[in-house]
Amino acid sequence: MADYYTLLTDAGIAYETACKAAGTPIKLSQISVGDGGGAQYNPAATATALKREVWRGPLNALFQDEKNPSWLLAEVTIPSDVGGWYVREAGIWTDTGILYAIVKYPESFKPVLATSGSGKEFYIRSIFETSNAELVTLLIDDTVVKATRAWVMSYLADELAKLDGKQSVRVAATGNVVLSGAQQIDGVAVTAGQRVLLPVQTAAKENGIWVVANGAWSRAADANVSAKLTSGLMVMVEEGAKNGDSLWHLVTNGPISLGTTALIFEMLAGRTGIAPGTYKSLTVDKYGRALSGENPDTLAGFGIKDTYTKPAIESMIAQASALPVGAMVAFPVNSIPPGFLEVDGSVKSIAAYPSLAAFLGTVFNMGDEGGGNFRLPESRGEFLRGWDHGRGVNIGRGIGTYELDEIKSHSHMLPNNPNNNAPGSGSDGGEGAAGYLETGRTAMEGGSETRPRNLAVMWCIKAWNAPINQGNIDIAALQALAVQATEINRGTAKIATQALTDAGTDDSSIVTPKTLRWKVSFLIAPNGYVAFPSWLGGLIVQWASTQVTTNGANGGTGTVTLPMAFPHASFGVIAIKRTTALLNGAETYQAAPSGLAQAVISIDSASGNESSGTRDVFYLALGN
Incomplete structure (x- = not known):
């Protein structure tokens, strides 16, 4: 046997057996300690009391061991204000005063402050085995029991868990x-x-x-x-x-x-994988977390099924238009609204106006419309009349046909009877009728047609359901216009730059008037010039009249200013005498550039005996 131990007493076992038979719990309420009569001894199961009890108090705790369910742990704390003796034995008591278990305890001194000079709380834990641990109940007086720190911590841990x-x-x-x-x-x-x-x-x-x-x-x-x-x-x-x-x-x-x-x-x-942001459509789980998000831009994207799509709405608008294709409307101003064409007998493309072409067909065609075209009816200057359609008022008319103007058959006569007899009272009711003359017609009156008062309007026909569908465009027809334009074919072309125009080698570009006019200048006057554009090489032709003074036999020279300074180079100058009077001898006129803006004109005498004076000279200068 171990040196220190706890065992159930015979009385305790008998009490446990009786409780088990009666189905009542084992109630343990107190623990006592003793000094063993002054010496250590080995307790026996036959004991009914301690050898010498020195203190008794209520149990603090009684619980099963976690790893050994048949083990019970009893705990008590002896207050600090009692003591002055050794503890060598302990006993656990039932509520009826039966010593249920007895403990051999290691000899320990329990001091008390009053006599020992120091005091402390004394903690005792006893472990004993029982076959009926689940029936054991601890009876505690809460006003007396003091919990140990270890018990409190263990209790808290268990409760928190x-x-x-x-x-x-x-x-x-x-x-x-x-x-x-x-x-x-x-x-x-x-x-x-x-x-x-x-x-x-x-x-x-x-x-x-x-x-x-x-x-x-x-x-x-x-x-x-x-x-x-x-x-x-x-x-x-x-x-x-x-x-x-x-x-x-x-x-x-x-x-x-x-x-x-x-x-x-x-x-x-926690995390759902959806990025932060603002979403129009969310998928949310049962805890209110957003699992996915989208920003749809269509009704279908929002899952809305009881509505129409954009094509369906456009189709309904087209079909539910107040005026279907082919309806004719009179407008009192010269302005054609979107979706309409003037009813002017013109030829239109079937590809451009497929709905109207399907409605009119070839009713108004004259045979010269060309392939892929149809003709509108003509309404300009016409009154519109309802189709007879079997009524019998305007018999024989086909819908959409024209009818010439006409006056209903009638006659006018002048009365020639002072008694104002009724016509037709003669023997034949006609010529010679009483009071009327057959030849008594009125003079011609009126204009070129018979018409009521009216307002001039422009009749237009609904050609497409604007702005929903303005007709299908024949891409194949437009494709021919998208090719490179040439002198023969209509098409597209780019605008030439000034450099391309000057080079004169590109045949796929169009030259604008501004490009053609670039650097073109002229002065049409006695002293003038013509400056050709850069794309013609920029040639400049200048002319002017001036006077040069000679001193007789030695001739003379003069510097003249050109009407326009050459920007780049002066190629040469030609001088011609303009004086009409014969001089004493022959003269030679010469000219040469002396700069971009000036030229020198010299006159040489061949005979050496010319008179002094001024000479009228005309010169022509070339440059660029």
Whole structure:
């Protein structure tokens, strides 16, 4: 037997048997300590009291051991104001005064301040085994019992572990995890001692909070028994690529049997993968989290099915237009609204106005419209008349046909009877009728036609449902106009630059008037010039009349200013005598450029005896 121990007394066993038979609980209420009569001894099961009791008080705690359910642990704290003796024995008593168990306790002195110079609380824990531990009840007087620090901490830990809020875990697994060894979970390397939430194990009964180990994992202390796993349990996840910073809760309803019940965990709050932003359409889970977001720009994108699409609405508008294609409307101003054409007998393209062409057909064609065309009716200057259509008022008319003007058949006669007899009273009722003359006609009156008062209007026909559909465009017809324009074919062409115009080699561009006029200048006068454009080489032709003075036999020279300075070069000057009078001898006129803006004209005498004086000279200069 061990040196120190606790054993049930014979009286205690008999009491336990009686309680079991009666189905009543075993009620333990007090513990006593003694000094063993002054010496250590070995208690026996036959004892009914301590050898010498020195103090008795209520039990502080009585509970089952976690690892050995048949073991009971009894605890008591002896106050600091009692003592002055040794403790060598202890006894646990029932509420009826029976010594239920006796303890051999290691000899310990319990001081008291009054006599020993110091004082302390004295804590005693006794462990004993019983076959009926589940029937044992602790009777406590709350006004007397004082809890130990260890008991309080243990009690608090147990109670906290039963709460729904659990200590956070480092990561939450995204798939099935092998419950052994350090490993990578949700992008995080977990090591021994770290807490992990397993919410998606293949065997759902394995879900829960676990502690990583180098070997086999174990469930966390706050979630390792059924009592600590309650429906609504919540735990925060600290890290992880997918599940980091998320809150999970247990949605399995109780009762829960750990290791048997499937534990279902769901994310209550956390990352869903949707980027921050403003969305018109959201997918939200049952916890109100946005799982996905879109910004559709159509009704279909919003899932709205009980409405019309844009093409359907356009079609309905076209069909429900107040005026269908082919309707004729009179307008009192010279302005054709969108969707209409003037009813002027003109030829139109079937491709440009397919709806109107289908409506009119070839009713008004004259045979010269050309392929792919149709003709409008002619309304200018015409009165419109309702088609007879079987009424018998305007018999024989076909719809859309023209009818010439006409006056209904009638006659006019002048009375020649002072008695104002009625016509036709003669023998034949005609010529010679009483009071009338057949030849008594009125003079011609009126204009070129018979007409009522009227307002001039412009009749137009609905050609398309503007602005919804302004006719189909024949791309093939336009394609011919999109080719390069030439002298033969109509098409498109680009505008030539001044450099292209000056080069004169490009035949696919069009020269604008401004480009043609570029650097063209002229002065049409006795002293004038013509400056050709740059694309013609920029040639400049100048002319002027001037006077040169001679001194007789030696001739003479003179410098003249040109009407326009040459921008680049002066090619040469030609001088011609303009004097009409004969001089004494022959003269030679010469000229040469002396600069871009000036020329020198010289007169040489051939005979040497010319008279002095001025000479009228005309010159012509070339340059660019």
